[in-house]
């Protein structure tokens with residue numbers, strides 16, 4: 001009898017974990033300020049941990065070559081949970097993704113994209129999926145806009 005109960009309990013756990021599979025879709029948008037066209041500039045969502053950009057080949061790279069003042073990027077679902085930034089970079093080796101040797105041309109805007117497995121992960125107030133954390137408890141959990149990027153002085 002106990003064995004049957006245990007199996008039933010396991011079954012319900014499996015069912016409830018199923019319901020959290022499938023990340024809600026999300027996109028981040030913002031304005032681009034001060035960038036010059038014709039510099040082979042691209043946009044990417046890049047891991048950012050402990051003050052450093054992560055270049056490990058596992059992060060999805062989302063590219064938009066049309067620097068037309070503003071941007072909207074669909075955020076990937078097949079990346080590890082953690083903290084990310086959108087960057088503008090010059091693709092020095094023309095391989096279509098950000099990697100060592102490419103120059104980041106956007107300033108740190110003080111915001112992090114936070115991808116979490118469940119509500120409240122990483123920072124209090126986050127919701128399952130993608131969020132924008134701006135250093136305060138006022139976290140954007142649904143509409144991920146105003147992630148503006150400004151060019152560094154060159």
Ligand SMILES: [Ca+2]
Pocket residue numbers: 091092093094095096097098099102
């Ligand atoms: Ca590159």
